[in-house]
Amino acid sequence: MKTLCFIALLLLTLPLTSRAATATCGWEGTETILGNSGEIIASIATDPVYAGNQSLQLEDNAPSGTPQAFIGWVTGLDEGDTVSATVWRYDVTPTTAPSCRIWGHWNDDPSDINVYSGSASGQSEYGPGEGWDMAQFEWTVSTGHTGLVIEIRTYSDPGDTVWIDDLTITAPDGATIIVPAETVALERQSWAGIKSSF
Numbered sequence: 001m002k003t004l005c006f007i008a009l010l011l012l013t014l015p016l017t018s019r020a021a022t023a024t025c026g027w028e029g030t031e032t033i034l035g036n037s038g039e040i041i042a043s044i045a046t047d048p049v050y051a052g053n054q055s056l057q058l059e060d061n062a063p064s065g066t067p068q069a070f071i072g073w074v075t076g077l078d079e080g081d082t083v084s085a086t087v088w089r090y091d092v093t094p095t096t097a098p099s100c101r102i103w104g105h106w107n108d109d110p111s112d113i114n115v116y117s118g119s120a121s122g123q124s125e126y127g128p129g130e131g132w133d134m135a136q137f138e139w140t141v142s143t144g145h146t147g148l149v150i151e152i153r154t155y156s157d158p159g160d161t162v163w164i165d166d167l168t169i170t171a172p173d174g175a176t177i178i179v180p181a182e183t184v185a186l187e188r189q190s191w192a193g194i195k196s197s198f
Helices: 002-013 191-196
Strands: 020-025 035-037 040-045 055-060 068-075 082-091 099-106 119-122 131-140 148-155 161-172 176-179 182-185
Touching: 020 068, 020 176, 040 068, 055 068, 055 148, 068 082, 068 161, 082 099, 082 148, 099 131, 099 161, 119 131, 119 148, 148 161, 161 176
Parallel strands: none
Antiparallel strands: 020 161, 035 068, 040 055, 055 161, 068 148, 068 176, 082 131, 082 161, 099 119, 099 148, 176 182
């Protein structure tokens, strides 16, 4: 019993290194996207829906190029941090447009989501085009970057539409995650610091 108590006490005194902040968005309110690059029309839809009662509808309105809808923004990152995102996407056009994928770009100005500090890359595949499927990607913060904008990139012709739903973004403690209508921020601190708050 003494050994068990000692191990428990030891665990309580170790720094907490695996905490993470998580933010979700199911587009159940009126907010759509945080910003965009290229011409894209974002609106709330009630059909199709993956979970809940609403989803995000993205209509390509660009004469050319790849429009991008900004669905998440993570600030306060350090080199080597990881950020992951999952979102459900919907299209019913196998091997052809419209389609979409999750992507990201670095943003090193925590006061302006429109700052572009270089591509952060994203997933390589566009989905099966057979209804709802989950898109996911994990980014590792490279040297000199402190923020990440998470995008949905559409690959289609003007008027083509895709839907997304049920977004989850996870980042390290100390980061701030912004999604439409929700912000999560956690301060970096040790387990001893957390205990002293109580």
